[in-house]
Amino acid sequence: MRKKLLDTSPQERADAAANRQRILAAAEQLFAAQGPSITMSDLATAAGVGRGTLYRRYPDVASVAVALLDVHERALQQQLLSGPPPLGPGASPDERLTAFYAAMVDLLEQHLPLALGAELGAARFSTGAYGFWRTFVASQVREAGVREDTLPDVLLAPLSPEVYQYQRHVRKQSVADIKKALGRLAAVLKIDRT
Structure with a gap:
């Protein structure tokens, strides 16, 4: 029993x-x-x-922002772990990174004030979400056969809330243009299948 x-x-x-x-x-x-x-x-x-x-x-206000942002980030994390490809498992590393970038742009577009309140400056690196995103990107880098330990942070840098705010509200770039540029960046993980 x-x-x-x-x-x-x-x-x-x-x-x-x-x-x-x-x-x-x-x-x-x-x-x-x-x-x-x-x-x-x-x-x-x-x-x-x-x-x-x-x-x-x-x-403080930042801890409230982190708690709110956490709700939205958890949904994306679940999609990365077990959702359908290309965001979830089963797609190539460059396709998954492109889908991740698109999902993160959507998250930033919808919740930029929260992201700015929670992840401003160096505080970004101490959140659990950043650790999760870094682990995900690092796994895609490894799967692509790239041996570069600094690459995950470089690939995450364009997703900084301050960078996104600058692109959207100062440079007046569209969401589609930002996603397209990040998709080009994800091509660094393209595996030569020939």
Whole structure:
């Protein structure tokens, strides 16, 4: 007879879960309206929670942005792990990298204020998502037979939120043009099949 394992992970209280949902919903609206310049006071007011409640869960605006962005990034991570090709397994490394670039451009286009709030400057490299993206790109580089340890970071550099913001809002480049340029960059992994 099998023993039933007990779940010993702490369960979130109902009121804490409701507060978290209110905070994240308010943050989504504030980031969309004001960009990453929101304050914790703005957020507490918009969420209808006390500042103490907000600070117990999130020490700063960047941590709220990371939590929100994480929801969107997890969906993309799942597609990379088990979705259909070319984003998921089964396509060539250059095809997968091209699809990844296109998906990341879509994510940045839709959630740029969050990305700017969560991943500005060196903070980008400390997020779990960057580690996941780097591991994915490194696996494609290896599968293509390229032995260059710095290449994954070079291939991820154009996806920096600051670079994307500059391309879209200063240079006025279209989403299609950015995807096309990144697709050309992904060709570095093209395997000679002859």
